């Protein structure tokens with residue numbers, strides 16, 4: 001299995017793939033580095049570095065082969081990412097170095113020397129030399145080629161400038177986003193550590209403010225809105241003047257980083273329990289403790305293997321695993337991500353209320369208030385009786401997800417382990433957007449990756465959510481100011497209605 | 500050698516003068532993007548500020564030419580003086596000192612008094628007269644909040660007036676300030692964090708946003724187009740990111756735009772299910 005390096009102004013190069021035959025086709029290597037600033041590197045997760053050396057090497061080379069480096073991106077075609085380029089097909093030959101083509105979409109300008117990737121036909125395949133554009137006539141649709149040994153046939157499909165969008169996205173990202181979100185999208189850029197909330201770590205594949213149902217990824221549209229309008233109340237700024245194309249491609253790049261990050265996370269999680277230094281040390285320790293225990297009770301016991309021997313055994317086991325099961329694990333992870341990100345773009349995934357917003361009347365707000373104070377929603381436990389984000393939950397110590405160990409600090413935390421305050425609803429500042437539909441979606445699907453739960457579908461009916469939206473949206477303007485006499489706490493929010 | 504330096508400084512002064520003189524016609528001047536003539540300001544007050552600027556430029560130019568002629572003359576005379584000629588020392592000349600004290604003072608005093616009107620128009624009172632001679636009403640269009648590193652803008656709903664406290668039907672935008680062309684509009688400038696400065700170069704409007712203060716800034720726009728809007732106070736590492744857009748549009752377009760934004764902002768997302 002070969003890769004093709006496509007780099008404007010450079011020649012092709014082929015490299016070998018470490019796990020043969022896993023992915024049948026659809027790899028193309030984009031060299032996006034050509035003269036593009038200083039060398040940047042993708043960082044690996046701590047869990048990746050914790051793997052035993054063979055496993056670590058294997059994971060890292062898989063990542064490198066599938067995604068490349070920041071300066072030499074690799075497009076793994078199976079993922080639903082718009083890598084960019086103009087698709088087309090050969091209509092007929094025109095002379096010995098030119099063809100008449102049909103292009104998909106607008107064929108504004110095709111720059112000379114743009115590489116052409118052949119998808120089908122006798123010229124397709126990795127062994128053919130790099131073909132580039134030597135000229136294009138937009139009127140006659142005649143494409144003159146450079147570097148062809150044999151002319152493609154009519155019907156052969158190709159992409160001109162494959163990967164250009166990802167390349168531009170990388171460029172926009174490095175210029176505008178990297179210093180907060182980091183080269184790898186881990187939220188650990190040079191300025192990131194000084195911000196609260198921290199810049200998003202994309203590598204969980206998780207985004208907070210989405211239009212999709214709970215458990216689903218973000219749509220392109222969601223990310224587009226975030227980049228355009230920023231997240232008020234946080235350091236995520238608005239990039240309104242970035243330009244439509246730049247915004248579009250940087251969103252693709254963010255999605256691509258998210259996929260790369262989650263691919264690493266899932267693959268490593270697959271291996272960690274058996275092939276990490278920590279798990280091996282753990283099992284050695286446990287075996288020794290059991291042995292000591294038995295010895296103490298004067299029971300018959302076999303001396304456990306030395307740490308060295310266990311490590312060796314793990315290494316040889318991994319050698320077997322990497323031949324037999326690893327390709328399948330990679331395939332499965334890639335499939336899972338492809339499905340999830342494809343599903344996010346399907347209309348059914350997006351939350352659309354089944355009814356119009358309930359009229360914003362005093363009665364509706366009152367119904368909303370009662371829901372807010374009810375044990376069905378428990379909104380008040382987090383957002384507080386007066387909506388100031390100071391509910392009782394902010395005083396408790398919470399366990400880390402999936403463990404019994406508690407966080408060192410009081411209050412809620414998000415999936416990234418950062419301390420998180422429930423929103424102060426009296427400020428009228430909504431990070432995910434202030435449209436009623438935005439708030440509806442926040443309550444319907446929760447805020448992903450945070451303790452803010454999903455209420456839609458099961459717990460609350462759509463009309464109830466609208467009542468809550470009306471109530472929440474009235475809070476910043478409500479005349480129910482908390483009275484100082486009540487200790488700044490609790491106005492009359494928890495009072496029962498008069499009727 | 501003396502002659503060389505005399506010539507050197509004379510030629511330098513002449514080159515400086517010529518380059519400055521031709522620079523407007525060469526486009527080495529205030530930014531111009533087609534509408535403006537020689538980078539002329541696009542607001543009534545901006546043009547008055549420009550007039551002041553040009554007045555001062557004239558005064559400075561005349562002074563520059565006069566001093567350089569005197570300097571050139573003195574250098575050349577000194578370099579070519581014959582050994583037997585007697586030199587004239589001006590040092591300690593009482594009448595000369597009186598002259599060069601009084602003349603600049605008069606000029607400075609004149610500038611100080613002459614600019615008062617523009618200053619007052621910029622900071623204290625409205626300045627544009629309607630056709631009937633009455634001062635134009637100032638329309639409060641929006642509250643502009645600078646923060647690291649963006650501009651967040653709040654408008655009253657169509658037909659409403661801007662209130663100091665947010666209202667439920669207010670309209671919000673970010674990095675895009677819309678105003679009706681021709682009207683004398685004012686914004687309330689504030690900051691969420693550190694000091695910033697609201698700056699629209701083409702309108703010659705510049706005002707610091709100071710923490711804890713609500714500062715009214717008023718201006719009009721003479722041409723319907725997009726203007727560059729910047730932060731002019733180094734406010735942190737992301738200072739350069741605070742570039743935004745000021746959109747001047749006709750009153751009808753402005754109202755229509757408000758309707759559009761309001762509709763989007765109150766979108767409830769309900770879409771008739773496709774049959």
Ligand SMILES: [Cu+2]
Pocket residue numbers: 645646694695696730731732733734738741
């Ligand atoms: Cu600033």
